[in-house]
Amino acid sequence: MKKASMAASLLIPLCLCLLLLRGSSAVSDQRETGRRDSCDRIDRRIRALEPTRRVDSEAGHTELYDDRDGQLPCAGVAAARITIQRNGLLLPSYSNSPRLAYIVQGRGSVGVVIPGCPETYQETSSQEQEDDERRRHGRRGGEERRRSSEREEESEEEGEETSRRSFEQSIRDEHQRITTVRQGDVVAIPAGAPFWVHNDGDSPLVAISVHDVRNSANQLDQTSRRFRLAGGKARSEGRQRYGEGESSESETERGGEESYNILSGFDTELLAESMRVSPDIARKLQGRSDKRGNIVRVRRGGLRMLRPATERVTDEEMMRGVNAAAAAGNGIDEAVCLMKLRENVADPMKADLYTPNGGRITVLNSQKLPVLKLIKMSVNRGVMRRNAILAPHWNINAHAAVYATSGSARLQVVSSEGRRVFDGELRRGQMVVVPQSFAVAGRAGDEGFAWVSFQTSDGAMNAPVVGKSSALRGMPADVLANAFGVSREEARMVKFGRGQELAIFSPKSGAAARRRSPGHRDDGVLAAAA
Structure with a gap:
C-alpha cells in the first residue's frame, strides 16, 4: 500500500510537468505557426507601408504602422512615428520589448531610467x-x-x-543621466526601462521607433505593449499582436478602447501609503480626470533639469556612479548604468562606405554602440545621390525594416523562388520590410534618396551580389562562365564591371546628364538628407 502511495505521489508531479511542458510547447508552436504564416504571405507580395492609425494628444500625436499582410510580423517588429510639438513632453512609459528610435527632425532631451542604477545627477542646497x-x-x-x-x-x-x-x-533634486538628441541620432531603449522625451527645440521633433517584439527580453506573447507611468485617460494605441495570422487584425481593432496609466489600477489608499503622500496627491497621480493624452504641453518656464556642460561622462561622474552603485549594493554592473545610449549616424564623416558619385552608408552595430548587444538590433543609415543605384544584395542574418527619411527610390525585392515580391516606389514616410536572405536592389529618384534601416541583429551583415567584395567577385571567372553560360570574357565583365565601387553605384554618366537640371548640385542632396 505504501509503495502504491509513493508511486502515486511521484507520478502526480511528473504528470503536471508533462502538462506544463506540453502547454508551453503548444504556445511556442502556435507562435511559430503564426510567424510562418506571416512569412509565407510575404513570399507572394510586399508593399510599402504607411501609418494607418493616429492617436492625438495635447502636444503631439503618434502614428502606428499596422501591418495586415505579414511584413512586420515576419520580421518580428512593430513600428510607430512620434511627433512632439514645441515644448511638448512625451510622458514616461516602458515597454515589454526593446526599441531603437531614429530622430528624423528636431532636437530635444531624452531620459532613459535604467532600473537599479543610481541617480548620478544631484542638486543640493x-x-x-x-x-x-x-x-x-x-x-x-x-x-x-x-x-x-x-x-x-x-x-x-x-x-x-x-x-x-x-x-x-x-x-x-536628483535623477539619472539625460541625453540630448538631434536629427540623425539613434537612441537605444532597453525593455522595461522607463523613458521620456521633451522637445526643447524650435520645431516639431519627429522620431521613427521600431520595437523588436521577438527579442528574448519579451517574455509575454508576440505583442508590443506600452505601459504608461503617467497621464490620464487616452485613446488606446492598441496592441500589435504578431504570430496569430489574421487574428492580428481583430486585435488592433480594439485600439479604440480607453486606457489609463498603471498607477490608476491600484487602490488609492494603498498607493498613497506606499508613497507616503496624501490620498489627494495619489488621485492626481492616477490621472483619471486628466484628458491631455500621452504627449502634454510643459507649463510655462519649461523643464528644469540638471545637465553638465558636456555630454561626455566625466571621470568624476563615473566615480560618483560607481561609488553609489557599490554603496547601494544593487547588483547592477556600473558599466550598464553608464552605458552610452545614443549615437549619430547622419554625420558624413562617420560614413563606413562612400562612393563619390553614388552616396554613403553608415553602419551602427554593437561594436560601435555596445548597448545594442542588449537590444539585439542595429541600424544602417544611407544617402544616395539622384539616380544612384543601390547594389543588389541580401541580408545574411537579419530582417530589415527600411524607412524613407527623404526623397524616393524605386526598390525591387526578390524571394527565394526568383519572384519579384516588391517592385515600387518608396517615398518619404513610408516603410518596407526586406526579409532575411531576400535580394534587394534599387535606384534613387530625381531628388535623391535617404533612408534608415532597422535590423533585427546587433551584428547584421549583408552580402552584395556584384561590385567590390561581392559574391560574384569572389568566384573564379570560369565558374561564372559555366554557371551563366557566357564566355570567359563576358564573365570577367560581370566580375569587374563596377571596378572598386561598393554598395552604392554611381549612375551612368549619360543618364545622369539627361536627368540633371541646369545648375543642380548633387552636394545639396547629400547635405539636405544628412
Missing part, C-alpha cells in the same frame, strides 16, 4: 546651509546625551536619523 543644519542637530544630540547617559544609544540612533533626514532635505 548650499554647503553653508548644510553645515549649519548639521551643527544645529549636533548640538541638540549633545545636549540630550549630557542629560541622560542611560539614553546614550538611543540618542545616537536619533542623531543618525536626524542626519539622514537633514541630508535628504538638502537634496533639491
Whole structure:
C-alpha cells in the first residue's frame, strides 16, 4: 500500500510537468505557426507601408504602422512615428520589448531610467546651509546625551536619523543621466526601462521607433505593449499582436478602447501609503480626470533639469556612479548604468562606405554602440545621390525594416523562388520590410534618396551580389562562365564591371546628364538628407 502511495505521489508531479511542458510547447508552436504564416504571405507580395492609425494628444500625436499582410510580423517588429510639438513632453512609459528610435527632425532631451542604477545627477542646497543644519542637530544630540547617559544609544540612533533626514532635505533634486538628441541620432531603449522625451527645440521633433517584439527580453506573447507611468485617460494605441495570422487584425481593432496609466489600477489608499503622500496627491497621480493624452504641453518656464556642460561622462561622474552603485549594493554592473545610449549616424564623416558619385552608408552595430548587444538590433543609415543605384544584395542574418527619411527610390525585392515580391516606389514616410536572405536592389529618384534601416541583429551583415567584395567577385571567372553560360570574357565583365565601387553605384554618366537640371548640385542632396 505504501509503495502504491509513493508511486502515486511521484507520478502526480511528473504528470503536471508533462502538462506544463506540453502547454508551453503548444504556445511556442502556435507562435511559430503564426510567424510562418506571416512569412509565407510575404513570399507572394510586399508593399510599402504607411501609418494607418493616429492617436492625438495635447502636444503631439503618434502614428502606428499596422501591418495586415505579414511584413512586420515576419520580421518580428512593430513600428510607430512620434511627433512632439514645441515644448511638448512625451510622458514616461516602458515597454515589454526593446526599441531603437531614429530622430528624423528636431532636437530635444531624452531620459532613459535604467532600473537599479543610481541617480548620478544631484542638486543640493548650499554647503553653508548644510553645515549649519548639521551643527544645529549636533548640538541638540549633545545636549540630550549630557542629560541622560542611560539614553546614550538611543540618542545616537536619533542623531543618525536626524542626519539622514537633514541630508535628504538638502537634496533639491536628483535623477539619472539625460541625453540630448538631434536629427540623425539613434537612441537605444532597453525593455522595461522607463523613458521620456521633451522637445526643447524650435520645431516639431519627429522620431521613427521600431520595437523588436521577438527579442528574448519579451517574455509575454508576440505583442508590443506600452505601459504608461503617467497621464490620464487616452485613446488606446492598441496592441500589435504578431504570430496569430489574421487574428492580428481583430486585435488592433480594439485600439479604440480607453486606457489609463498603471498607477490608476491600484487602490488609492494603498498607493498613497506606499508613497507616503496624501490620498489627494495619489488621485492626481492616477490621472483619471486628466484628458491631455500621452504627449502634454510643459507649463510655462519649461523643464528644469540638471545637465553638465558636456555630454561626455566625466571621470568624476563615473566615480560618483560607481561609488553609489557599490554603496547601494544593487547588483547592477556600473558599466550598464553608464552605458552610452545614443549615437549619430547622419554625420558624413562617420560614413563606413562612400562612393563619390553614388552616396554613403553608415553602419551602427554593437561594436560601435555596445548597448545594442542588449537590444539585439542595429541600424544602417544611407544617402544616395539622384539616380544612384543601390547594389543588389541580401541580408545574411537579419530582417530589415527600411524607412524613407527623404526623397524616393524605386526598390525591387526578390524571394527565394526568383519572384519579384516588391517592385515600387518608396517615398518619404513610408516603410518596407526586406526579409532575411531576400535580394534587394534599387535606384534613387530625381531628388535623391535617404533612408534608415532597422535590423533585427546587433551584428547584421549583408552580402552584395556584384561590385567590390561581392559574391560574384569572389568566384573564379570560369565558374561564372559555366554557371551563366557566357564566355570567359563576358564573365570577367560581370566580375569587374563596377571596378572598386561598393554598395552604392554611381549612375551612368549619360543618364545622369539627361536627368540633371541646369545648375543642380548633387552636394545639396547629400547635405539636405544628412
